[in-house]
Amino acid sequence: MLFDQLNRLVSIDQFQVHIAQTFLLEEAAPAQPAMKKHYLGKIVLRVSGE
Structure with a gap:
């Protein structure tokens, strides 16, 4: 299954997510044009400022 392959990649650190931009949740409206x-x-929308 696809989830099995994904879980295997995550478990061996071969899965990476590239983040282009991060916005605070309060910036969701201006983030949409991006x-x-x-x-x-x-x-990425961050729920808190942490």
């Missing part, structure tokens, strides 16, 4: 631009990686 999703429409071409980017490599994920857009």
